[in-house]
Amino acid sequence: MKKNTKVLLAGSLIFMSILVLLITATPTSSGAEISINELNEKAYEYKERYITTEGFLIENSVDWNADAIELQFHIQDEDGHILPVYYHGVKPDNFSDDVIVIVHGYVTSDGIFEAEKVQTRCPSVYEGEDPEDYDPDFHRNMDIHLNIDED
């Protein structure tokens, strides 16, 4: 056998070992990315699987318990399917109406989604809000809400 061939063989051995590594790593850490609708319908099927799903935030459903650091909210898809989410953590940035929320975690038997990670994505990611929708009182309200004297 020529040396080049032998070296090639040895090389493929390395590549094979990486492949084996890949294949063994895949099932243990795999989750599923499914829609809210599917999750609602087949919750039992996806139990104990790490799930990623996304939907629009329903802002008035947000319930935040500061002392326990618990966040609860609902997200819905375009057809109005709703998913209740529980998260032990804080609100991510941009957590307001109509933002797309990406949640990663597990679904419990009572249909509540226990998120391990919550991320947000704007509908059109890098675009600001339409100036016509912008409420100039907003910042003022914020100040009142804060109750902070500027000194």
Next chain:
Amino acid sequence: MHVMGNITIYLAFILSIYAFIVYIIGIRKQDQRFIDSGKGATMSIFILASMSLMLMFALLGTSQFQFEYVAHYTSSDLPLIYKLAALWAGNAGSLLLWTFFLAMYSAMVTFSKKMKRNPMTPYITSILLLNIMFFYFILCFVTQPFALLETVPVEGRGLNPMLQDPGMVFHPVTLYLGYVGLAVPFAFAIASLILKNMDAFWIQMTRRWTIIAWAFLTLGNVIGGYWAYTELGWGGYWAWDPVENASFMPWLTVTAYLHSVMIQERKNMLKIWNLSLIILSYALTLFGTFLVRSGVLTSVHAFGETNLGAYFLVFMAFMVLFSMYLLMSRYHLIKRDTGQFEAYVSKESSFLINNLILLGGTFAIFWGTVFPLVSEAVRGTKVTVGVPFFNTVMSPILLSLLFIMAVCPLIAWQRASFKNIKDNFLVPAFISLAVAIVIVVMGIREAYPVLGFTLITFMIVTHLVEFIRGTRARRQVTKEIVPVALFRLMIRSRRRYGGYIVHLGIALIAFGIVGANFDVERMETLAIGDSMTIGDYTLTYHQLGQRNEGVNESVFASLGIDKNGRDLGYIYPERVFYLNWEEPSTEVAVRSTLREDLYVVLSGWEEDKRATFQVKINPLVQWIWLGSFVLILGTVFAIWGGRYGQIYPRYTGPKRRVY
């Protein structure tokens, strides 16, 4: 302005088609007049692209909101630097920037002094023109940078707060310079395939190009990571997000390429491998763009869902098939007079192993990234693999790379004898063993970190030994004092020692990556006066305040830091309310030392001023940025001046009458 802007785009598109056609005719007919006309057109495209870019900057800078792009991404109150940087905030603008770089590189290659009267040039320019044509097609028909709005808004929508960060100014530009830079070696490789010129000319000619593109790619990734770390507030710098993977994959393949070309230059081996690597790297840049701009994968970074990705996919498929066809049809020519391996333990084989590992890593990342798509096609559900998958797979790959990097410099070309292996490795092996023992004694027991730190030490020491041996050998002949000898040694072979400095940079980065795994995190809601403890730190919450930062309002908390009873002053995490944005954005407060970062995020507050804090201790993270700095230093050292700069490789390929 609108008409002018569009003219620059459409005219450049027409010119790119024209130039491509006259180049083909010129090559066919072997008529220099056609080629010269094509050259003129190439230069004109570059001038037009610069005009489009300048015009866009002017529109953004002066807030011309009648333009859709300006209205979408800026507002009049934005600081000027971000108004201008908004050029690469959206699809149309960033593609314009890409096109500009491409046109610039094409003009540089076409009119390069080194390539003067070289018959390869028309071929190279034609390949680059194909790319330019594609991008101008997109700018003309898919996403137009100079589109007008029907009604002129009074105010623009403003720039996303996350993008109002210095990272935004540098990250996209550096990344694009890297991405686009890869088109040049690709074009050289394809041109030499078409011309059936199978020597290493194209590799030597593009060595600097590729290294510079690689350095920009590195910078782009690192700045992206730094930006994520300081701006996004989740406490990490890398999340294995599809978009991050998309820019990491070409980095890995180019790294492999930069090593394997050395074997071709010295030993005339691995020709097909190198050609495939550069084609793959180039294809991966297009694939990355497809991923980022198509929205096929769930990513927090991705641009909005557009059909733009499909065009990139089609173009990529075309270019890859075209390159594959050329590669196959020239296979027998490439195979001829290929060198042979002379020994198993040699620099060649260690470079080959490094290549295989790098490529294996690329494949692993590719697999993890597209797995959701594949599984959806096969089984109907998108199966995601997640961060644990990447960490499981990439950790052993990183470790084996470190090992190879440690061993490689000390192995001679061709054949390494057992004796010189023993001489070279005994001291480094002892030192790293000692480090391993110290680490275990210090209380770190997990396999990966112990192995990681040991290998990093091993690698650093073997590299230092190389510097010491070189200096000593030089001093025996020249009798110079040590610093002079070291300096001259490095200057004499910049490429080699520059490469070693890059390796040392990688070692420092790896040190940071391994160390960052020992992060600790705590989340607590505190009332004013309360304290929380994390690691050796005690944080006391003193006050919640508010202040103006230009047009933006910021709410900040002040926390006193105490470490093991020592007062370290205050830290001020804040949340900034940007105009036009309802929700505040995190502004992380970081107290950095080389040992560890104290990373504090103000997550929210209640009406009674209780505030929720996320606090992390991230050990050794600073080494990642420090290492990147060393890496860039090494790169610059390797390509700066030196003998390589003056001597061009000689073209020995087929002669043509046009150039």
